[in-house]
Amino acid sequence: MSRFNVNAGAPCPCGHGGPYGDCCGSLHSGKRSAATAEQLMRSRFSAFALQDAAYLLRSWHSSTRPPAVDFDPTVKWTRLEILATTGGSAFHDEGTVEFRAHYEVGRYADAQHENSRFVRESGQWVYLDAAP
Numbered sequence: 001m002s003r004f005n006v007n008a009g010a011p012c013p014c015g016h017g018g019p020y021g022d023c024c025g026s027l028h029s030g031k032r033s034a035a036t037a038e039q040l041m042r043s044r045f046s047a048f049a050l051q052d053a054a055y056l057l058r059s060w061h062s063s064t065r066p067p068a069v070d071f072d073p074t075v076k077w078t079r080l081e082i083l084a085t086t087g088g089s090a091f092h093d094e095g096t097v098e099f100r101a102h103y104e105v106g107r108y109a110d111a112q113h114e115n116s117r118f119v120r121e122s123g124q125w126v127y128l129d130a131a132p
Contacts, residue, residue, distance in 0.1 A: 006050060013049035014042035015080050028055045033125070037088025037095035037118035040125040042080065045101055049077040061119060061126045076104045084115075094119045096131055 006013075008021025016023055024046035026032050027039070034040035040059060047055040053069040060066070079102040088095020098115040115131040 012042075013046040013077070013080075016042055020046070028052055034059075035090055035125075037092075037125055038082060038085050038097050040118060040127065041082070041097040041099060041116060044127060045077065045080040045099075048101070059126055061121055061128045064127075064129050072105075074105050078102045078104055078109075081111075088118055088125075 006020050006025070008025055009019045012018055012020040012023035012025070014024050019025075024043040027034055027043040028047060028050075034043060044056060044059055046052075047059075048071075051071045053071070056069050057065060081100040081102070082097060083100060084096075084098040086096045088097065095118050096115055097118065098113075100111045100113050102109065102111045117128040117131045118125055119128050120126070
């Protein structure tokens, strides 16, 4: 369950440009599945922004999934930049998404940079881990 309620017509936190309900919201609710690794990455960023632990756990590979997701209540995720992708399309079984996730803690702003690995598990895209 998401800690924050967001209107389906509001801009999606992932920054892709569409309304939340047509973008990441439909993935969070289970109405559809991510078609690409990048789409899953965007939906996971939105889930962090909305503190949707259930979705994050569902979209995490079973071999690397933690027992729970704890959010820092002082962190506000503000913007996602997709820097590069490899594989991860409807025709692949694995892929990477390099991204920069911007956040604020009070007046302090910073970003997390990562190259995430994604694979298919039971036919669905899931987050595996950060690429070395």
